[in-house]
Every structure is written in C-alpha cells, then in structure tokens.
Amino acid sequence: MTPAAAPSTKVFAESERLFPGGVNSPVRAFRAVGGQPVVIREGRGARITDLDGREFLDYVTSWGALILGHAPVAVTRALHEAIGRGTSFGMPTPYEVDLARLITSALPSLQRLRFVNSGTEATMSALRVARGFTGRHRIVKFAGCYHGHADLLLAQAGSGVATLGVPGSAGVPAAAVADTVVLPYNDREAVAQAFAAFRDEIAAVIVEPVAANMGVVRPAPGFLDDLREVTARAGAALIFDEVITGFRLGPGGAQERYGITPDLTTLGKIIGGGLPVGAYGGRAEIMEMLAPLGPVYQAGTLAGNPVTMAAGGATLRELSEPTIYGALEARSTALERGVAEAIGAAGIEACVVREASMLTVFFTPRPPMNFAEASSADTARFGRFFQAMLRRGVLLPPSQFEAWFVSAAHTEAEIETTVRAVSEALREIR
Ligand code: KE4
Numbered sequence: 001m002t003p004a005a006a007p008s009t010k011v012f013a014e015s016e017r018l019f020p021g022g023v024n025s026p027v028r029a030f031r032a033v034g035g036q037p038v039v040i041r042e043g044r045g046a047r048i049t050d051l052d053g054r055e056f057l058d059y060v061t062s063w064g065a066l067i068l069g070h071a072p073v074a075v076t077r078a079l080h081e082a083i084g085r086g087t088s089f090g091m092p093t094p095y096e097v098d099l100a101r102l103i104t105s106a107l108p109s110l111q112r113l114r115f116v117n118s119g120t121e122a123t124m125s126a127l128r129v130a131r132g133f134t135g136r137h138r139i140v141k142f143a144g145c146y147h148g149h150a151d152l153l154l155a156q157a158g159s160g161v162a163t164l165g166v167p168g169s170a171g172v173p174a175a176a177v178a179d180t181v182v183l184p185y186n187d188r189e190a191v192a193q194a195f196a197a198f199r200d201e202i203a204a205v206i207v208e209p210v211a212a213n214m215g216v217v218r219p220a221p222g223f224l225d226d227l228r229e230v231t232a233r234a235g236a237a238l239i240f241d242e243v244i245t246g247f248r249l250g251p252g253g254a255q256e257r258y259g260i261t262p263d264l265t266t267l268g269k270i271i272g273g274g275l276p277v278g279a280y281g282g283r284a285e286i287m288e289m290l291a292p293l294g295p296v297y298q299a300g301t302l303a304g305n306p307v308t309m310a311a312g313g314a315t316l317r318e319l320s321e322p323t324i325y326g327a328l329e330a331r332s333t334a335l336e337r338g339v340a341e342a343i344g345a346a347g348i349e350a351c352v353v354r355e356a357s358m359l360t361v362f363f364t365p366r367p368p369m370n371f372a373e374a375s376s377a378d379t380a381r382f383g384r385f386f387q388a389m390l391r392r393g394v395l396l397p398p399s400q401f402e403a404w405f406v407s408a409a410h411t412e413a414e415i416e417t418t419v420r421a422v423s424e425a426l427r428e429i430r
Contacts (some may be wrong), residue, residue, distance in 0.1 A: 007051035008039040015039075032379065032399045033386040043070025045409035048395065056395035057414055059404040063397075064212070064244050064358065065269035067328075068318055069409025075273045075314045082310035088302060095313070096304035102316040103271060103279065106251040109261045112288065113281025115304040119243035119268035120148025122278035123206060125298045126264045127152065130204035130237040132296035133286045138198050140205040140236075142185040144214030144371025144401075147206055147241050147266075157182035185211055185370045186220040195230055204237040204264075205230075209254035212244045212403040214374040215360035216353045218367075224260050231263070237286065243268035243278070244403070247316065249356040250325055257356075270319075273311030276302075324408055328357040331415050332406045335359065338419030346426035349378070358403040361385070361422075374401060381429060388425035394418055 005013070015022035021029045023037065030037040038050045046069050048058045061069070068075065082095070096115060104110050116122050127139055127150075139152065147153045155165030155177035165180035167173070181198065183190040185207075195202065209224055211217040231238040240262040245254040247270040255262055264282035271277055281287060289296045302308075318324065336354040339361060343350045353360050353367045363381045368374035382400040389396050394417075396404055406415075 009036065011039050011051055012036055027397075027399055027402070030398045033383040035387060035390075037398075038390075038395065045069045045071075046407055046411070046414050054393070056390070056393050057410075057418055058395050059406070059418075060395060060397050061405045061407050062274055063269065064248060064403065064405045065272065065274050067248060067270050067357070067405070067407055068273075068315060069407040072315075072318065072409070074318050075311050078310040078314035079307060082307045085306065087307050088305055090301065093304065093306050093309070095306040095309035099271065099309045099313045099316070102313060102320075103267070104281075106247070106316070107253060107255065107265060107281075109255060109283075110265055110281035111284040113279050114287070114290065114298065115309075116278040116280070116298075116300050117276045117302055117305075117308075118148065118278045119241075119266065120150055120278070121300065122243065122266035122268055122280040123147040123153060123239075123241055124150035126239050126266050126280040126282075127204055127206065128298065129280075129286055129289050129296045130239065130264060132289045132294070134203045134235065134237065136201050136203035136236070138179045138181060138201045139203055140181045140183060140191075140194055142207055142211075142371075143182050144185055144217065144374060145206075145208045145211055145241070146213035147208075147243075151176040152180055153206075155180040155182050157184075184372065185214075185217060186223050187370065188220075188223060188226045191227065191230055195234055195236075199234050202231075202234060202236040204239050206239040206241055208244070209240050209242065209258060209260070210245050210249065210355045212358055212360075214371045214401050215362055215368065215377075216355055216358055216403050217369065217371075217374060218353065218355055219258070220369060224254075224258050228260050228262075237263040237282075239264045239266065239282075241266045244358070245355075246270060247319055248358060248405075251319065270315060271312045272308050273315035275305075275308040275311045277308050277312060318408075325356075328406060328408055331410050331412065332357040332359065334412070334415050335404075335406060335418060338415070339422050342419060342423035342426050345423065346430050348426050348430045350426070357406040359406075360400075360403050363400065384429040385425055388428045389421055392421035392425060394421045 023029045049055045151172045154169040154172045156168040165177035242253045246267040267279040339352045350363045363378035379400045
C-alpha cells in the first residue's frame, strides 16, 4: 500500500492544477533551488509552519513586508477592530489619513502621496506622473533592479548605454520598452553617457537606492549623490524605489540614510503590515498633475483600503518605538558576523553583504557591485545551501538574487540557531 501523500504534497498538486507552476508569484515555485515548495499553514513571530507540521525560522518574512514578524499582536488587534467597521468603502476615510500622516512625518519628501495596492502599481504610476510632469518620454533604470512587472520596466539592457531597452519578458512588445534605457548599477560613467545622449528626453531615473533584487548590492560612494545632481541638472525626476528599503533601513528609509531627497518615492510591503499595498509620492507640483487635479490618470478600487491602512498604521506605530531599530541592528549584525565567520571557517568562496536588517550570502569571491557581478554567483551551490538550510529548519529566500530579512521577532537565540545551521550547511556543501 503506497503511503498517503503528505498534506503539503497533496495541496501543492492541487495548486499545480489551478495556478501556473502552482504559485501566484514565480519565485515561490523554488525553481531556482529545486524541490517542492513549502506550503504554509501559519506563522508566528519569526517562525512559520508548513502543512506537514515542519517549523522554519523565516527569513523571507513575506519578501520583507513583515518587519515585526508574523501575527504581531498590535497588528492583529488593529485588523480585528478595522474589519468590524467594514472592509472597504470606496470613499475617503480617516484611516488613510492616519497612515499617510505616519508616512509623511517619517518621509517629509512625500509632500503628496497616493495609496495603491502593490509596488508594481506604485512604480508604474510614479513613472507616468513623472512623464506627465516633464512632458518627456524616456526613463532610465538599472540592470538587476526590480520595480515590479509593469511592461515599461520589464526591459533588459540594449547593446550600449545609448541603445534602447529590449523586452525582458515575452508579451512585452518592443514598443513598450523602446523608451526604457537600462544601465549598469553603480556605473556613473554610463549615467553620464546616457544623459549626454538623451538629456532633455529623460523624464525620470528610477533606482533601488540600496538594491535588494539582485541580492543586496550597496550603492558605491557618490553613486546616489551623482544621480541626484545629474537628474536635477537635466530636469528629470529622481525616483527612489523604496518598496523594500522604506521603513526597513530606518524610519526615513534610504533617503534619510544617504541624505538624498528624491523627487518621487515608491513604497510597499512594510507600510501595509502584510496586506496588499503600495504608495507613491513626492513633490506637490509633480503629484498634483494627477487626476482629479491634473491630466495624469491613475485610479484603484481598493486604494487606501481601510483594513490595509489599519495594518500599516499599527506597524508603523510599533516601529516608532525608540529601541526597535537598534534591536534590529544588533540582531542583524550578529547574524552577519556569524555568517562571515562560518564562511571563513568553511573555506568556501562566498561573502555576506548587509544593509541594516537585510542581507545576502553571495557565492562569489567578493561583494558584487552590479548585476553582471551578482550573476557570476555559483547559483547551483546556492541551491545546495538553500536545501541544507531548509533541512535544518531555516527558510531562506529561494533565490541567490534575493535578500534575507531579519524581523523584530527574531530573538538572539534564533539568530544563534541560524548561524549554527549556516556553519553546518556550508561545511556540507563545500
Ligand atoms: P509588488 O508589485 O510585488 O508588490 O512590488 C514590486 C516591487 C517593486 N519594487 C521593489 C524594490 C521590489 O522589491 C518589488 C517586489 N519585490 C519582490 C521580491 N524581491 C516581490 C516578491 C515576488 O515577486 O513574489
């Protein structure tokens, strides 16, 4: 008699009959690391449990959204109260004002903002309003930076900095990315060349101020300052995509940490406390191009949804507790130090790159400075490392090109457990 399939296997088999690849977002399919994806029943604090009862220390944390960990009491309580009042009104409410106040007091560059339901909507809309404000059509992005799946952003670099983007996905027509210039991250010379070639045609530059979608890649000294100067001089909007870094690096995100005031900022993840959310905002004169004031159109049925606003508001209130970022820094430093020591002890070609409470273990000899260098990583070895960690009860993001996220719920003991697992896993795969 064949043993009954495990609950995770049974449910994932059904998922594969319902969703392409069995998932509602590709990275969850574990294609980069092999094996069957975990199917999660519940989460609490820093831990999640799958349908088979296996418990994992979680460093995905809903791709960085859950900086407080799973089911934090304050957020759960706020959600229960909000749902009792109704889930959506499609009209102005005080709940969106509450969250907007919390955001703008931490990020004063957002003189006006709009809530949407995903980071994709936020970046897509920010680029549209930048085009509307400048009357220009070209946009600049950086290889390895991910800003969601709007057509105009699914572009790969052309053959040279002055060449136009080519589609990075099937279904994206060449015309959709013909105005998208893709440059190497941290390459100030390439930025200068692009502005020399397209100066008064560039509507905006969008950048992850600290990249996290090629793994964590930090801005080279002066790179962001240079972007600020070049865009200001050319009359192009500088858009900081802080969907990940917003409220991750600190209350003021990357713009406070690096002392740069962008023209527009996009947000997501943390500001929704785990519910679907995005936001974009910045200079009033740009944002007031938006309908109903101006000619740039953008809309959304569930934008500013009161339940999401309640979860985001409770999250940001918890983050305003004065010791929380210090504790996050202490846990993250301990993790980085332990991982670095484990890499040294294992004598393996790898390195750890950390910015605040996000980090990546790269299987490269040194920290990558751009996507080409990150892409040289030994992804097969990462896959073996991922599985070795999973067997030891630690769930990492299932891709070399993602960030591990430490939450406020990760305890010192759980960080120590993680470091032990890293040490054993590295020895196992070397
Ligand atoms: P969403 O549309 O997925 O809410 O946000 C898009 C987005 C925009 N900008 C940045 C900097 C982002 O990191 C993202 C989305 N991040 C990925 C993980 N790196 C989401 C995970 C997934 O696609 O399943």
